[in-house]
Amino acid sequence: MEVGSATKLQCxxxxxxxxxxxxxxxxxxxxxxxxxxFHDGMKEWSCCKQRSHDFTLFLEIPGCKxxxxxxxxxxxxxxxxxxxxxVPTSSPVAAAAxxxxxxxxxxCRQGFFCSDHGxxxxxxxxxxxxxxxxxxxxxxxxxxxPPPVKKVVIDINEPQVCKNKGCGKTFKERDNHxxxxxxxxxxxxxxxxLRGWKCCDVHVKEFDEFMEIPxxxxxxxxxxxxxxx
Numbered sequence: 001m002e003v004g005s006a007t008k009l010q011c012x013x014x015x016x017x018x019x020x021x022x023x024x025x026x027x028x029x030x031x032x033x034x035x036x037x038f039h040d041g042m043k044e045w046s047c048c049k050q051r052s053h054d055f056t057l058f059l060e061i062p063g064c065k066x067x068x069x070x071x072x073x074x075x076x077x078x079x080x081x082x083x084x085x086x087v088p089t090s091s092p093v094a095a096a097a098x099x100x101x102x103x104x105x106x107x108c109r110q111g112f113f114c115s116d117h118g119x120x121x122x123x124x125x126x127x128x129x130x131x132x133x134x135x136x137x138x139x140x141x142x143x144x145x146p147p148p149v150k151k152v153v154i155d156i157n158e159p160q161v162c163k164n165k166g167c168g169k170t171f172k173e174r175d176n177h178x179x180x181x182x183x184x185x186x187x188x189x190x191x192x193x194l195r196g197w198k199c200c201d202v203h204v205k206e207f208d209e210f211m212e213i214p215x216x217x218x219x220x221x222x223x224x225x226x227x228x229x
Contacts, residue, residue: 011069014207015045015059017168020069031063035074036207038190055188056165073208162221166197166213171221181222182215 011018013032020029034047036058044051048064156174164183171180185199196203200216 009069009071012071012073013063013067013069014074014211015061015063016069018069025069027068028066030067030069032065032067033061033063034065038193038195041190043190055186056163059168160221160223163224164219164222166215167221169221176221178220179218181219183217183219184213184215185217 008019008021011020011030011032013030014036015033016030018030033045035045037044037046041053042051043053043055043058045061045064048061050061050064052058052061154173157172159170159172162169162171162181162183164181165186165188166184167181169181184197187198189196189198189203194203194205195207195210197213197216200213202213202216204210204213
């Protein structure tokens with residue numbers, strides 16, 4: 001797609017989203033990822049194997065590839081279907097023999113760990129944890145003073161990037177107000193190859209469609225991933 005020299009457009013590569021023009025798009029100006037991969041709550045970039053459980057931190061992983069900005073959306077590779085895994089089960093005869101051997105083991109009868117027959121019974125472990133020493137340690141931890149809060153000096157004219165989910169816009173603190181940010185309260189949901197937001201109950205199959213789901217809430221911009229709304 002040809003772009004006018006003075007027209008500002010947003011790069012469509014995953015992990016970039018920078019604004020560029022046709023006369024300011026040198027090779028290597030775009031830093032991006034090839035494609036994401038989601039499995040059992042883990043988010044991973046298949047191109048560099050960087051991963052995270054938190055979706056906000058996952059999107060902040062710097063791109064591992066470089067090239068030119070583009071307005072063409074990337075074509076994501078379809079994940080290969082997973083093969084079912086057969087878990088072998090022990091036969092009733094083997095289970096009965098193991099139980100009989102465990103009953104005759106001196107270490108198991110006394111409640112000690114035994115590498116031949118497994119760990120201690122759950123009831124004995126629970127009793128061992130409920131000791132006065134454990135209770136005293138818990139009380140000491142609860143009386144410990146909280147760590148001091150670090151004061152942060154903010155320049156109201158300095159451009160900052162919002163860390164709220166679904167926003168990512170650049171803003172200045174002087175222009176920040178209670179409806180300045182359009183975002184998703186979250187959390188992001190990835191299940192059975194569907195991607196979506198629990199806050200607005202919108203789910204799609206493709207990652208690029210997920211990134212384009214319109215935000216459903218408004219609030220203040222935030223520069224801290226820990227304090228992001």
